[in-house]
Amino acid sequence: MSDRETAGGLIGLVQDYVNTVDLQDGPEELSSPNTLKEWLVARSLLEASAEVGAQDLKHAVALREAIRCVIGANSGTSVYPVDLATLNEAANASRLRARFGRDGKPRLEPEVQGVVGAMGRIVSAVFAAMAEPEWKRLKLCGSTSCRWAFFDRSRNHSSRWCTRTSRLNHAPPGPGFRVTYRKRSELGSPTNDPGANESGVCGGGGGGDPDCCLRVLRPDI
Numbered sequence: 001m002s003d004r005e006t007a008g009g010l011i012g013l014v015q016d017y018v019n020t021v022d023l024q025d026g027p028e029e030l031s032s033p034n035t036l037k038e039w040l041v042a043r044s045l046l047e048a049s050a051e052v053g054a055q056d057l058k059h060a061v062a063l064r065e066a067i068r069c070v071i072g073a074n075s076g077t078s079v080y081p082v083d084l085a086t087l088n089e090a091a092n093a094s095r096l097r098a099r100f101g102r103d104g105k106p107r108l109e110p111e112v113q114g115v116v117g118a119m120g121r122i123v124s125a126v127f128a129a130m131a132e133p134e135w136k137r138l139k140l141c142g143s144t145s146c147r148w149a150f151f152d153r154s155r156n157h158s159s160r161w162c163t164r165t166s167r168l169n170h171a172p173p174g175p176g177f178r179v180t181y182r183k184r185s186e187l188g189s190p191t192n193d194p195g196a197n198e199s200g201v202c203g204g205g206g207g208g209d210p211d212c213c214l215r216v217l218r219p220d221i
C-alpha cells in the first residue's frame, strides 16, 4: 500500500489493526493466539508475559470487524448495533477509565490486564482517533469484497477505492466514473499516479500480456 494511504499516530494504529486481514485475498495476520500476541506485544498493547487463548483470538477478530464497520461510516456505509455492542463490551470488560497523563492530557486506560486490557487499549485508540479531525479520512475501500482501510489524502476527500495493485476484482465503476487504460511505462508505478483510485493489471487490449497496461479508474469529470 502506498504511503499516501497510510495514516500515522492513533489513526494509523486503528488502520493497522483493521488491515491485519486482507478479506479478499488473504493473508490473515491474526491466524492464531500466538500471532495475535505478537501483534499486540510489538505495539506495547500487551505484556510479553500475558497468556493468549483461542477465545481471546475470537474476541480480537470480532472487535476488529466491529471497528471496520465503524470506519465504514466515513465511507457512507451503515454501522450496525451489533458492532457498537462489540465495542461497548470490549470497553466494559477492560474497565476503561479516564486518566490524565504527565503531559496533562486525558486518555482512557484499562484497569484489566492481559488480552482483555489490550482490547481496551485498542478501543481507547479508536475513541481518541475519532476525536481527531483527520478521522473522516480513514475509509473503507468501496469494493464490498475488499473493504481495506485506507487513508484518503485526496484534496476533496473523494477517494473510494484503495490503490493496491493486486485488486483485480473490485466493484465495477458506478455512475460518474470511467475506466481508462494506460501503458504501464506511462505510469511508472500505479501508486505514483495521483489520479488513480484503483489500479490493476489489465485483462485485455494487450493480448493477455500482464505488462501491457494498467486499468485505472478515474472520476468522470
Ligand SMILES: [Zn+2]
Pocket (backbone or CB within 6 Å): 141, 142, 143, 146, 147, 148, 161, 162, 163, 164, 167, 170
Ligand atoms: Zn480495495
